[in-house]
Amino acid sequence: MSGALRWVVRGYDAFVTLMALVAAAMLTWLMISIIVSVGMRNLGLQPMAWLFTSSEYALLYMTMLGAPWLVRRKGHVHIELVTAALPPKLRRALSRLVAFGCLVVCAILTWKGIDLVQLNLARNDFDVRAYFFPRWLLTIAFPISFGLMAVEFARFAFGRELLHSGEAGIHE
Template sequence: MERDKKRGVERLLDLLGVGAGAVFGLIALATTYDVLLRSATGDTLAGLAELVEYTLFASTFLAAPWLLRHNGHVQVDFAVGALPERPRRLVRRIADGIGLLVCLVLLVYSVQVTWTAWRDGSIVLKTLVFPEWWLFAVVVVSMALLVLEFARRLWIGQVEPSGARDF
């Protein structure tokens, strides 16, 4: 049962990571099409800039737990990497603890903001119109998954970064 939960979370993170990559590719294609359309006809795709803005926001937040799982986040660890093994592991565990606490604070705050936007019926009113809480819910999901990932790293110990990786 525990193993199935672990696989389920890993699959969810993989889905979010692959989904974010696909969204970034679609954004590039849509933006290219829009530029060509504007150059050829003077027209543009209504709402595309907003859609790109919101999908970049969502994809970035939702890919963050996947990046953390795979040590794909930006690291400047020349000083930490130069430490002997025990102090290096301690520093990384402290960093994971700080990450956990920060994500917990952001999770609580984002839940409050999402709830308030839902309760008040706030909407985003631009070219695209939708409930504002949809945007904030992305942060809630991301922070919850980051909390789980930081807790996992603290529980089992962080896997050592293995240098630059291609995804």
């Protein structure tokens, strides 16, 4: 791999890791906001409207930003019972086929996500609840996340490493 390409790969890997760290921070915020909201209600106080809205946004962003990193780490849910029973050559072929199928689905969702962001921009849509929030800032997470997941699945579909280990059971 050339020096320039190595820098691009490192930058990309760092970006995916940064997204996962932001997702982790949002998970922390979600915990804090729920504790504060429940505590306020138990004290007879009305929680601030932005507290609830920011928790909803955090749920969306946390899911979208952490997903590419989870694909890379094979942290998503999948069952190895079938692949464990297959001979190695067939297991490799099936694993690459599944990864390719996931890549195709993610590519389609990326494309549809881009359409959605463009529609939000064209309509000048806002999410109006606790505050005015441009809707494109919410939906931009879809094409970015699904695009990066497509790249991660492409690594399994065409790279050296396989998506499936062929080992049934829990391995942690």
